[in-house]
Amino acid sequence: MGDRYDVVVVGGGAAGLAGALALARARRSVLVVDAGEPRNAPAGGVHNYLTREGTPPGELLAAGRAEVTGYGGQIVTGRVRTAARDDGGFSLTLADASVLRARRLLVTTGLVDELPEVPGLARRWGRDVLHCPYCHGWEVRDRRIGVLATGPTGVQQAQLWRQWSPHVLLLVHDAPPPNADELEELAAREITVVDGPVAELVVAGDTLTGVRLADGGVVDLDALVVAPRFTARAGLLADLGLAPVEVELGGHVFGTQIPADPSGATAAAGVWVAGNVADVRAQVISAAAAGLTAAAAINADLVAEETREAVRERRHRVATMFTEQAWEQRYTSRPAVWSGRPNPQLVAEASDLAPGRALDVGSGEGADAVWLARRGWRVTAVDISRTALQRAAAHADDAGVADRVDWVHADVREQPPVEASYDLVSAQFMHLPGEERDVLFARLAGAVAVGGTLLIVGHHPWDLRTSVHRMHLPEMMYTPQELATGLDPAVWDVRAEARPRTAVDPQGREITIHDAVLVARRRS
Ligand SMILES: Cc1cc2nc3c(=O)[nH]c(=O)nc-3n(C[C@H](O)[C@H](O)[C@H](O)COP(=O)(O)OP(=O)(O)OC[C@H]3O[C@@H](n4cnc5c(N)ncnc54)[C@H](O)[C@@H]3O)c2cc1C
CATH class of the missing domain: 3.40.50.150 (Vaccinia Virus protein VP39)
Structure with a gap:
């Protein structure tokens, strides 16, 4: 690990592994450092990943790792703590104090889903506490779905989930109550509005059966939908002068991400981002695609640098090659x-x-x-x-x-x-x-x-x-x-x-x- 890599990829999820695969195939020395906590780890299968429908997340990553190492890419388990500029590149310090050096960085550290604080909720995250209808909607189709409103977008979320089931309830919890127009829409779509805060989840064995309201009433449910705040895992990037920006929907901030151009290039020269850290909406397949796009841009940047160096060297060689000293x-x-x-x-x-x-x-x-x-x-x-x-x-x-x-x-x-x-x-x-x-x-x-x-x-x-x-x-x-x-x-x-x-x-x-x-x- 003492060498300077062409590229170090921080984060070995879909975005990082796809980037590393393209870089390894481009004959770049590439190392992936991965802390091993992909966002979708609790889910049983990855959906909407064409040709890999329903593959368990760990299986998909294991296949990706094998492909990266098959082309000579390296992968280590670890957590990068700090990043600093160093001799035209970067030096990274890992949690175990080891130091890595790289010419370019691809940061694909993902995001943290900050869940509403309701007792019992976090434990069921990704299983019957859900957020993404495209990831889980099919699996809970026609079931009893409660949408826990924690902000003004709860009504839209309930409308969306209605696509997958006729049994959707809006649990108003601590969100502003729906206005008259929204109440009419919800009624038109036969979505029941349940007032009052939710006190806890009700679980039987290892299965969600409902939620208990603060007034003691229980609402029977098969799945609870929440709207986490999606916070970019970007602490590392602060060392390089990059700060996340807020992402809004209808005036409501629902997350943060690191701004980047369409290739993933950030405002910090030599640093690219891809996947959820740069785009809270990215799914597995689009995170992988962004990793590939960033890898190609990084390779092009390295090629441009190598060409500049080669021109410098060639000019020097041509200027000195006919001297007595050179001969x-x-x-x-x-x-x-x-x-x-x-x-x-x-x-x-x-x-x-x-x-x-x-x-x-x-x-x-x-x-x-x-x-x-x-x-x-x-x-x-x-x-x-x-x-x-x-x-x-x-x-x-x-x-x-x-x-x-x-x-x-x-x-x-x-x-x-x-x-x-x-x-x-x-x-x-x-x-x-x-x-x-x-x-x-x-x-x-x-x-x-x-x-x-x-x-x-x-x-x-x-x-x-x-x-x-x-x-x-x-x-x-x-x-x-x-x-x-x-x-x-x-x-x-x-x-x-x-x-x-x-x-x-x-x-x-x-x-x-x-x-x-x-x-x-x-x-x-
Ligand atoms: C419950 C759930 C289910 C989902 N289901 C689906 C689905 O069915 N289909 C779909 O397309 N999408 C699904 N998603 C979304 C999907 O998880 C993300 O789109 C995808 O994981 C984004 O990939 P990524 O590479 O950006 O980040 P991640 O997959 O989160 O990978 C980031 C990696 O970086 C590592 N890391 C972070 N910081 C550091 C550090 N400092 N040093 C080293 N490593 C670090 C992490 O440990 C992690 O391994 C689901 C999400 C959740 C929460």
């Missing part, structure tokens, strides 16, 4: 960077050339220069890295051609070669930003003597479409045709070709890549 670092990081074999296009093009004076630009560890020297060429090999040149010189010694190679430490961009001095100028895989490249290649062309050959080889841009996985630098790649445009046809005989070559990608697959090859002979 030194590259060579000193490994005993050998290159294979030690000459480049295949050099071998293909220079094997039949009569040896003369050769310029090897960016000679690296010297495989090309040594190969040329062995074939009788007098080679000037130029590189920006002293380490590479030392290795190259050692190879030339080993090959017995040290006297035919001049190793030159230089940045060819700053110290161009002498004009018209070489019978072969070879630049293998020199990739530079466009303008610098054009200037350098023009100078290399200028260094070719009459009758000599210019050989430029690079990674073809087609390789970007393959899985070869080089550094992704499209602006530094070139086609052979692009190279050829710089050469005057009156002066040069040009061959510009994309030559296929077999390579092995990082996954071990054999693939075809292409070298961009320019071979130009100077006529005059």
Whole structure:
């Protein structure tokens, strides 16, 4: 638990698990912390969840947990006590004092149903003390239903429940009595109004049988409907500056929720909410849907952040990759960077050339220069890295051609070669930003003597479409045709070709890549 997760989900009900599932499938590291008290725990089954009608709440959550962990999401039992901002993300402290870190938070802590204080009522909550006709109406259809009015909405609630049963009573309890219009409506729908406070519930065995009024009278009932106050479980969010707002119906406040945009994003950057904590009206299926929506928004937010970071890193890399220091670092990081074999296009093009004076630009560890020297060429090999040149010189010694190679430490961009001095100028895989490249290649062309050959080889841009996985630098790649445009046809005989070559990608697959090859002979 010491790592920083992409996302920590606080609350593992329908909203939290659906969010975690989508995030795990999006290959995000995600941890769900759940205190294990889903709101509908007392209910026998979840209704109106298409395809899972009547599934016990615990069973639905267990299936959801298995799906989340099946994709690598983690779930722990615990209670998050506090949340704080930390290093561009968040740090959460759990009740057991453990600390978690996350880049983003998805808070799906649900709500608390604050029940009217009537003796015996809380014990029967979710079984025969009910609030939601869509959750329980069918199960108590045609039964005797008492609606306990605790506010001005009691009358509407009674009207609603009348849809499920002809035996509905309005228990006025401590609510304002219905006005004349309401009394007429209730009478029209044959809903009996029972005055006076309810003193307690009457239970036989483990079954509600009615309510006892303060005056001692008993009303026989099979179910009691209440209107809890729905209070967002949002204490944690106060630490992050988020306060719940009141939710009203007909001027009556019946709950609180955390305000958020349609994706669940809150006013606190990096914090999303979903399910009942953000929407007191959410049912299980809509809480799950909101979790999914928030997860997608979180993933998009992380992708945007990662893209910004990648652009920053890339700019830095491109700005520093051609310095002497960068090349030194590259060579000193490994005993050998290159294979030690000459480049295949050099071998293909220079094997039949009569040896003369050769310029090897960016000679690296010297495989090309040594190969040329062995074939009788007098080679000037130029590189920006002293380490590479030392290795190259050692190879030339080993090959017995040290006297035919001049190793030159230089940045060819700053110290161009002498004009018209070489019978072969070879630049293998020199990739530079466009303008610098054009200037350098023009100078290399200028260094070719009459009758000599210019050989430029690079990674073809087609390789970007393959899985070869080089550094992704499209602006530094070139086609052979692009190279050829710089050469005057009156002066040069040009061959510009994309030559296929077999390579092995990082996954071990054999693939075809292409070298961009320019071979130009100077006529005059
Ligand atoms: C009795 C009853 C019956 C219902 N029946 C139905 C029905 O049939 N069909 C239907 O669609 N809806 C039903 N509902 C509504 C349903 O319960 C909610 O819509 C649903 O539970 C909302 O899901 P949620 O993920 O937002 O919250 P919850 O399911 O309440 O999950 C929140 C989770 O967060 C955890 N948590 C809270 N705070 C923390 C913390 N600080 N740290 C870690 N974990 C925390 C809780 O322990 C809980 O596990 C019923 C509700 C009740 C009360």
